[in-house]
Amino acid sequence: MSGADAVRTEALSKRYRRDTALRAVSLRVPETAIYVLAGANGAGKSTVMKVLMNLERADEGTAEVLGMDSVRCGPQARAQMGYVPEDARHPYGWMSSSQLLAHIAAYHRSWDVSYADRLRRTFELRLDRKVGTLSKGEARRLQLILALAHRPAVLLLDEPTDGLDPVVRSRTLAVLAEHLADGPTSVLVATHQIHEFETLADYVGILRDGSLIAQLSRDELPNVVGRYRVEVPEGWTATRELRSAGVRGNPVREAEWTLVGHRGDLIDRLTVTGALVHSVRPVSFDDAVVALIAHQVTP
Amino acid sequence: MLPIALDPSDLRPLYLQIMDELRRCLATGALQAGDPVPSVRELAAHLVVNPRTVLQAYQELERAGVLYVKRGQGTFIAPSALVDRQILAQDVAQRAVLDARRHGLTTAELVRAIQRTTADEDDEPLVSALGKRQGVRK
Numbered sequence: 001m002s003g004a005d006a007v008r009t010e011a012l013s014k015r016y017r018r019d020t021a022l023r024a025v026s027l028r029v030p031e032t033a034i035y036v037l038a039g040a041n042g043a044g045k046s047t048v049m050k051v052l053m054n055l056e057r058a059d060e061g062t063a064e065v066l067g068m069d070s071v072r073c074g075p076q077a078r079a080q081m082g083y084v085p086e087d088a089r090h091p092y093g094w095m096s097s098s099q100l101l102a103h104i105a106a107y108h109r110s111w112d113v114s115y116a117d118r119l120r121r122t123f124e125l126r127l128d129r130k131v132g133t134l135s136k137g138e139a140r141r142l143q144l145i146l147a148l149a150h151r152p153a154v155l156l157l158d159e160p161t162d163g164l165d166p167v168v169r170s171r172t173l174a175v176l177a178e179h180l181a182d183g184p185t186s187v188l189v190a191t192h193q194i195h196e197f198e199t200l201a202d203y204v205g206i207l208r209d210g211s212l213i214a215q216l217s218r219d220e221l222p223n224v225v226g227r228y229r230v231e232v233p234e235g236w237t238a239t240r241e242l243r244s245a246g247v248r249g250n251p252v253r254e255a256e257w258t259l260v261g262h263r264g265d266l267i268d269r270l271t272v273t274g275a276l277v278h279s280v281r282p283v284s285f286d287d288a289v290v291a292l293i294a295h296q297v298t299p
Numbered sequence: 300m301l302p303i304a305l306d307p308s309d310l311r312p313l314y315l316q317i318m319d320e321l322r323r324c325l326a327t328g329a330l331q332a333g334d335p336v337p338s339v340r341e342l343a344a345h346l347v348v349n350p351r352t353v354l355q356a357y358q359e360l361e362r363a364g365v366l367y368v369k370r371g372q373g374t375f376i377a378p379s380a381l382v383d384r385q386i387l388a389q390d391v392a393q394r395a396v397l398d399a400r401r402h403g404l405t406t407a408e409l410v411r412a413i414q415r416t417t418a419d420e421d422d423e424p425l426v427s428a429l430g431k432r433q434g435v436r437k
């Protein structure tokens with residue numbers, strides 16, 4: 001992996017009146033990485049994307065795309081970005097889909113007409129309808145075409161498969177895999193459908209209440225989340241630390257938990273309480289991300 | 300497209316799983332020396348995996364002498380690519396042992412169970428009944 005970052009935010013903070021949307025978020029998407037941004041609803045995922053697109057201004061901190069400041073070099077940065085917003089409705093609802101495609105194409109010198117047409121056929125989208133009358137799924141497909149057809153260096157995808165039926169969903173993911181093979185592309189994708197990106201992702205970031213509480217490469221994940229099989233002595237109770245790492249209940253003899261924290265530390269913490277760690281197994285990407293959202297990475 | 304699929308319950312790195320699947324295709328005769336393999340793009344789209352992961356698997360297999368790249372033409376199964384049945388068997392055994400441990404079984408118990416299960420079989424590859432191509436040998 002090269003050293004450059006495709007997306008880089010530095011201590012980004014944002015408040016909406018009295019609500020804090022982002023707290024000192026320093027996010028890094030290395031070039032050509034596929035970075036999954038996960039977190040509960042309202043954790044700040046969409047706000048990060050909007051700040052990167054300069055649709056929202058941060059109160060503090062900076063955001064860069066391909067080394068360009070998202071505020072000072074907004075248009076130049078956006079020319080290199082494809083964006084699927086969370087909201088499926090497009091502001092130009094009065095245009096027909098084909099008019100909107102032509103309109104957006106005019107802004108991009110790199111617009112690939114034949115690719116746009118191929119995508120339209122893959123997504124089985126009719127273009128004669130008014131954008132404002134499209135169903136949620138149709139609007140999503142149109143947005144995907146708009147985001148991909150100019151072959152941007154950076155893709156920001158906010159719940160890209162939301163509203164799609166299962167067939168189009170899997171077709172979309174295959175299109176994405178193909179797209180990535182066609183040229184170097186960096187992707188930041190916010191999604192609740194972690195399993196859909198299980199085989200694509202190579203980085204993951206977790207937002208909780210506006211803070212980026214974890215940011216790791218896929219290779220690092222097994223060191224931080226694991227399935228622990230543990231034998232405990234009679235009358236054993238977990239420490240507060242262990243509970244925040246994911247230990248649940250008052251087990252008798254044996255238990256199995258998905259725990260968050262560095263393996264060595266966790267084994268030490270468990271051993272000190274008299275517990276015996278039998279095995280630590282890896283968990284799926286999906287399970288690891290869910291555990292990271294729910295629990296604390298013990299420092 | 301080749302009968303290549305990934306098992307979501309397999310938690311090993313994806314490039315290793317893809318390598319295994321291609322080796323499996325060689326063993327079953329679905330792929331033979333000189334055959335082209337799917338392009339990185341095709342296989343990435345088929346499996347919905349990161350193209351870089353497919354590339355990594357192909358590079359490892361190239362290093363192992365299983366694949367070779369003809370520039371501008373694609374990637375092919377090397378003429379000398381032998382089905383390394385020993386490696387394949389080793390992988391299958393490793394998975395079985397892992398699964399046995401997960402169920403709290405000892406290796407000895409697993410080996411005995413395999414012997415009991417296969418007591419009446421002769422030593423014929425399980426795929427020979429399916430293998431339509433002549434590459435499957437006894």
